[in-house]
Amino acid sequence: MGSKRALAERLHGLAGFRAPQLEFEQYPTPPDLAAHLVHLADLQGDITDRTVLDLGTGTGLLALAAACRSPNHVLGLERDPSALAVARENERSVDPARSVDWLLGDATRPPLCPCPDAPVTTLMNPPFGARTGSEGADRAFLERAAELSTVSYSIHNAGSQQFVEAFAADEGGEVTHAFRAEFEVPRLYGHHDSDRTEINVELFRIVWA
Numbered sequence: 124m125g126s127k128r129a130l131a132e133r134l135h136g137l138a139g140f141r142a143p144q145l146e147f148e149q150y151p152t153p154p155d156l157a158a159h160l161v162h163l164a165d166l167q168g169d170i171t172d173r174t175v176l177d178l179g180t181g182t183g184l185l186a187l188a189a190a191c192r193s194p195n196h197v198l199g200l201e202r203d204p205s206a207l208a209v210a211r212e213n214e215r216s217v218d219p220a221r222s223v224d225w226l227l228g229d230a231t232r233p234p235l236c237p238c239p240d241a242p243v244t245t246l247m248n249p250p251f252g253a254r255t256g257s258e259g260a261d262r263a264f265l266e267r268a269a270e271l272s273t274v275s276y277s278i279h280n281a282g283s284q285q286f287v288e289a290f291a292a293d294e295g296g297e298v299t300h301a302f303r304a305e306f307e308v309p310r311l312y313g314h315h316d317s318d319r320t321e322i323n324v325e326l327f328r329i330v331w332a
């Protein structure tokens with residue numbers, strides 16, 4: 124397994140969202156955080172020889188980080204075709220060990236079936252559902268992770284721990300790791316009034332029953 128630093132270096136400088144859409148909550152995961160999450164998942168045995176599914180892959184950071192390790196198969200699912208076009212370009216820059224299958228579709232109704240014979244790890248930085256009209260968006264992503272995978276890693280806004288733990292318990296799952304991180308948001312939208320803002324996020328590893 125390579126180092127976390129080497130993984131982060133491969134993710135730095137990739138293209139971002141060209142025409143970011145606020146209603147889809149398009150915020151790219153900072154490369155260091157994506158590398159941290161995938162390196163932790165790999166240390167836990169959740170990447171090697173597994174199918175890795177990135178729900179709401181955006182420009183592909185989490186899927187590409189996983190593809191740089193030794194998974195069996197990587198899928199990146201995204202509803203915005205222009206983000207997927209950037210993800211494909213980013214794949215050419217990263218040139219990972221495994222190629223990624225990019226799928227256009229709705230992650231809350233994914234065109235995928237649970238596959239009991241191939242263990243699946245879901246990685247996701249879902250829309251937080253923090254905006255009026257999109258409340259509960261991360262719940263729908265967690266529901267799909269519970270259905271499709273045996274383990275998931277997800278990024279949520281600060282203050283989500285109680286909700287995520289209760290949700291996992293209701294589904295017969297368990298949060299095995301939880302940690303806080305800072306998430307740098309570049310200026311992307313009209314309401315952003317500085318070039319960079321740090322927001323607090325929480326990351327969870329959930330083992331699903």
Ligand SMILES: C[S@@+](CC[C@H](N)C(=O)[O-])C[C@H]1O[C@@H](n2cnc3c(N)ncnc32)[C@H](O)[C@@H]1O
Nearest residue numbers: 147149150151152179180181201202229230248
């Ligand atoms: C916070 S961004 C994260 C992007 C990327 N995974 C990353 O880590 O940089 C959330 C992504 O989910 C996508 N998205 C939002 N709702 C979706 C849905 N229902 N189905 C598929 N993708 C969705 C957005 O377009 C966006 O690319």
